[in-house]
Amino acid sequence: LAAACGHDTLRVRRAPRAALLVFGDELLTAGPPAAGRIRDALGPAVPAWLRRYGCQVRPSDVVGPVADTLPAHVAALRSALANADLVCTTGGTMNGPVDHLHPTLEALGADYVVNTVAVRPGFPMLLARLTGPDGRARFVAGLPGNPQSAIVALVSLVAPLLAGLQGRSMPLLPQVTLAEAVPGRGDHTHLALVRLDRAAGVASPVRHVGSAMLRGLAGADGFAVIRPGTSGQPGDRVPIVPLPLFPGERTS
Template sequence: MEQVNGPTTTTTTATSNLTSLPHESPYPSVSVDEARHLILTQSSPPGIEVIGFTEAYGRVLAETIYADEPVPDSLTATMDGCALRTVGEDIAPGECLLTVGTPLGAVEIGLLATIGRTCIHVYRRPRVAVFSNGSELVEPGMPRQPGRRRDSNRYALLAAVHEAGGQAISLDIVHDDERVQREALVRALSRADIVVSSGGVSVGVRDLVRPLLAEHGTIHFGRVQMKPGQSTTFATVHGRLVFGLPGKPVSALVAFEVLVRPLLRQLQGDTAPGRPRVRVVLDEPFPSVPDRLSYHRAVVEWHNGRLTARSTGPQTSSRLLSLRGANALLIGPATDHVYAPGEELDALLIGTLQSTHPTTSSAKSQAAMEKIPAGGMDKQLHVSYTWVTQRKDSQRRLFGIVVGIPFPRALNWKTPGQASQW
């Protein structure tokens, strides 16, 4: 993560026409789907770069990889003619190994090493500059003062950018001053492909982000029909994408999750940039909101063969604890309906699923094990021992291959006690 320090500033009062702000938003409210469409229509195709395969973990492949030679390239055997591997048995010449859009993990990097591909084409990671707006903000290491609060948004958003695969660039806290805000925007645009700020997008006198963006670029939407995150703003300035997220911590992170993260993943060549969407059964009542989608922080887990959802607690947009432990955002339709326990809703999975009970397969396996009588396994091993000791060496070799016991051990299997050690 890159840290860019700007000049130290003091709070002053903005004196230009930016301070003549309406007390109601002049921007029509768009749906979440409309907002996503507007974002994607303004984004450019993903860039491509060449990197070494040892640096490719977590990246997305931008080319199709074929094998140039067979693996193995000659007839091989471990010993005594056993475990023969023919030419090209593992990988055939010309075989397609990896395709465009493949996320590169341990197996993929191992395949690249196997065929000797040390340099590959991958999609470039977008550079994302992040800063927080607000004269009331202080750095996390500073002493707390009356009327001030620590800047948590910038660090949470930087981590979110990193988790989404972007190159995070950290800028300073930006005070509520027109000149300072303009300088911060110019500095961010010069360093990044995408700018993400938090705060300053409401309709107060000190909320300067929207009029500044309107002055220097084009605002594509200034409100979104979602809760939290209604005041999220999206603009383009000199070909760069700029997101103005709300100042409340949960609102900023939820808006990032719903609108910004899919863009970052798509710019990196991800063919499925959105989070997985699943159907869940409610464990408790869930009130929806009439005029917008609501994203309720929840825990989704397997319970008796189905996915269930429960709330993480109070859902105020300032309570960051509502996201701690949440592995899903429960999507409430725009309605005044109160959903009862047992009803179903969609949820975006933002974390790992949990299980409160053994899965069906593990339960069946346990039941099957319990049905084996005492000494049953020993009896099976004894039968195998008796059969092996009565066979010729060639038959013992074949037995070892079938059951996975190395040939010397199968050949020298002398006592029943040895069987239990293998």
């Protein structure tokens, strides 16, 4: 197409390179959960999401679990930022005794772009910016440790960032008709997992949607947007944040 239009050269943007740091001494990377420890679900999942949004992520760019100490966090993030345009982290976005992401960002001189969002689930997400030695901006996206909350941060915070880094605009959110009631979350936006019935043209909330659960997410098509101070009623038209299709998934 470019040649047919008479262009001999084109300016292009390279795909952003991303890295992932998994925080949490309580995490296991193999075998079933046991002895008060839980299996890391985000280390295996997040790189595929980042690739779907146009990033380069190599196996060596996934590091963790990183020890729950401030020096370990600072060292891991500094190392990841040396080669990545975007570093995603999982967990540690709150201000508990073993949550070291905020002090780490302060130690590295980062500036917050977003520091928590009035959304449920996923409110403790964050986005910070640093300037590298080459003068280019690098970004750190802090994903909450609960899996569904982390995916909310990916679709609502990381996806728009990556679109901007690649010179793409975000499409307008499509609208869906609710088949069932969806509760609101007070003064927070509720991103409610739903499954589409394309034949009937409606969306129904899925079950098993606690922020730490993956079962509901696995059967969902997207997040219905229930605005602050409202609830969704059957027949209401609401925006939906679609989940991206991965290679091999059906579109109908």
